[in-house]
Amino acid sequence: MAQKFSDRIFNRVKPLWHTYLEHPFVKGIGEGTLDVEKFKHYMKQDYIYLVEYSRIFAIGAAKAHNLKTMTTFANLLHGTMNIEMDLHREYASTFGISNDELEATEPSATVTAYTSYMLNKAQSGGVENAIAAVLACAWSYNFIGKELATWPNAAEHELYGNWVQMYSSEEFSKLANDCIELINEIAEGKPDHELKELEEIVVKTSYFEYMFWDMAENKSTWPIKSTV
Numbered sequence: 023m024a025q026k027f028s029d030r031i032f033n034r035v036k037p038l039w040h041t042y043l044e045h046p047f048v049k050g051i052g053e054g055t056l057d058v059e060k061f062k063h064y065m066k067q068d069y070i071y072l073v074e075y076s077r078i079f080a081i082g083a084a085k086a087h088n089l090k091t092m093t094t095f096a097n098l099l100h101g102t103m104n105i106e107m108d109l110h111r112e113y114a115s116t117f118g119i120s121n122d123e124l125e126a127t128e129p130s131a132t133v134t135a136y137t138s139y140m141l142n143k144a145q146s147g148g149v150e151n152a153i154a155a156v157l158a159c160a161w162s163y164n165f166i167g168k169e170l171a172t173w174p175n176a177a178e179h180e181l182y183g184n185w186v187q188m189y190s191s192e193e194f195s196k197l198a199n200d201c202i203e204l205i206n207e208i209a210e211g212k213p214d215h216e217l218k219e220l221e222e223i224v225v226k227t228s229y230f231e232y233m234f235w236d237m238a239e240n241k242s243t244w245p246i247k248s249t250v
């Protein structure tokens with residue numbers, strides 16, 4: 023059987039994704055030693071991120087060439103907005119973060135750059151760009167979640183167990199697998215130079231994922247504190 027496009031992508035990003043598992047923020051979640059203030063910063067920034075991330079699914083649905091692809095994007099949009107974001111709101115409230123506070127979050131430099139890049143790629147290309155833009159997000163979180171779930175007591179930790187459970191869950195694994203299936207379907211019959219472009223989007227978003235962990239670890243917003 024011919025190699026799937028997702029296998030080719032995975033071989034390319036695997037070394038990069040393994041660096042996530044070595045990142046102090048991700049390790050802190052898995053080992054249960056993470057500073058709560060860092061996690062709260064992450065939760066707020068991630069909420070704002072999820073709003074723009076959802077928008078990519080809507081763009082994908084609008085650009086889909088067939089009903090099956092359109093339905094998958096609609097399901098991903100629904101799953102993110104009604105399941106992942108709902109869990110996020112509930113989870114944030116256990117850290118004393120209200121819905122109003124989540125919504126009022128000013129996106130950091132990293133979140134602004136990351137979501138602008140994804141939106142630009144999704145808007146300037148066809149449906150294949152929309153799926154390439156979200157692939158690393160869903161897939162790498164599932165990759166991290168499933169790995170951390172094997173670490174001793176990580177899934178039972180009183181603060182961070184919920185995060186590990188959420189991203190290793192069957193529901194989230196299905197969401198990630200739907201994205202993988204979509205990219206394979208969309209890649210079929212495409213010439214290599216187009217596949218290379220899609221692969222590049224997945225690599226760039228994988229770098230942005232690393233930057234997101236860094237942003238959370240450093241509680242960073244913008245490099246220069248504005249006085250205006």
Ligand SMILES: Cc1ncc(CO)c(N)n1
Binds near residue numbers: 068106158160231234
């Ligand atoms: C930054 C980021 N990437 C991916 C996901 C998975 O949905 C998330 N919640 N946040």
